[in-house]
Amino acid sequence: MRSLDKLYSKSMWTLVIILIIGLALLSMFPFIWMFLNSLKSQAEINLIPPHILPERWMFENYIHAWFKPEATFGRYFINSTIVAGAGTLFMLAVCIPISYAISHFSFKGSKWIFFFVISTMMIPSDITIIPNFVTLRHFPFAGNNNWLGQGGQGFYDSYMGIMLPFFASAFSIFLLRQAFLSVPKEYFEASQVDGMTYFRYLCTVLVPLSAPSIVTASLFSFIGKWNSVLWPLLITSNEALRPLQVGLLYFVSEEGHNYHHLMAAATFTIVPIVVLYIFAQKWFHSGAVATGLKG
Template sequence: MNITQDRSRLNSRIMWAVVTAVIIVLAALSLFPFLWMILTSFKSAEEINRMPPTVWPQSWHFSNYVHAWTKPESGFGRYFGNTLIVAGIGTLLQLVVCIPVAYAVSHFRFKGRGFIFALVVSTMMIPYDITLIPNFVTLRHIPFAGGNDWLGNGGQGFYDSYMGMMLPFFADAFTIFLLRQAFQSIPRDYWEAAQVDGMNHFRYLCTVLLPLSMPPLITASLLAFIGKWNGVLWPLLITSSESLRPLQVGLLYFVSEEGPNYQHLMAASTFTILPIVVLYFLCQKWFHAGVASTGIKG
């Protein structure tokens, strides 16, 4: 009996060691490109093109970051500001729209509720690229916006504006789905107790439901913010002014302008992704809790 137990423990330890080794190797392979990007951003052009290549910079060129930050006409500081406006305000307004919808389909009892929710969720199956042109035409011809008349003609609508970059994403099916799952996981006894205290739906949502749903709410906010931060195709289509470019569009133009100056490209790439990496590490506890509480497997 003892021999069998010892063998079982030995097999478990071997399995644990193998799994740990595989995880370490995969983590190293995943992190190496980012480490290489950061180290390359401090190298000179001559050292980057040297064969065999060097991993650690022989001399640290912090001027690469200064060049990358100031090279665009408006500078990456302006691009960061544009992105913070679009991602920050856009995420806030997205939650303002999606939270009431998620509450309605999870707490109100009305005919067709399931069909409406299924219809909303089904929009996630529509490829993103298909919606680009319809959204563009709609925003360009919105009545009374950007000099348009009541028929949507004569002006440019929300073309080349902050609102144009944000508006199509206010109603997001995945955010509605995520919050609906979170709201349904909270026992209905809370609502019955709130009714005894004289609460209406709005007060119950703000003072009871949202505080209890904070991890999924942070998860939805983080996913929405990252999606807007990394947006390229839609901002590239809906804007033309250089001063309105968000970060990723500015980086796209910077790559075409810099050409083979990889030290500047790596510097720009590093300070472009750094805020999102920091944000994730600050919010990862709530992110994991939100995913777990809504039953989403990844």
């Protein structure tokens, strides 16, 4: 009976392993296929049945794809790096203080602030898009607008327009609050006794001790901004301001069926995020566990 049990669980285990490996291969297949096809020639990419490996590895596809669009991908990369990088820094600058306030300071209203932040998570992004567009276009004193928000184009067609609505992220605030709460309260009390300023405690104790969660929040924010399509597409019309994903969309409509160029462009838009993730993953996973998503 025992041995039958063992055999049963062993065969189950083998089945699961096969399933997992199969799924992993399926999961990777689009990436592998994309990379292999980005190195084929125009003639070879249209062969039926397809070759697995390219006959000649055409690295010039990458050069072509990089320089082909009117504004070039170099420009798109710079735009995306600015929007995602600066946007993430601003996000941290805005979200760390509020998380600190609601996790460490006991004052009337701190509970309500937290409740308000969490409830904004429920508001679907589709609702906010149209009013936010109007708000940014008529932002007072921005982009030649007068104090009533008339006359100019506000933050329409600017980096600020792409970034501003996402400085305050309810998700990041939630994550950072959980992380700050897990730092023992005694440190804070001791720092008060020592006469340390609130700000100094934040910079020298809280932030370093919560590094994994801060990295996690930054990574989520950076990836989200790097990959966002809808908002940048709406708020910009100037080609020189297009971030990567929007540029890629236009590249698709321009290049049409030159799939070897499309594959090359897709590959180099994915690579930076993958590299970033691989570097940050150690912190990222401990940070994700530390969000307090527990039973």
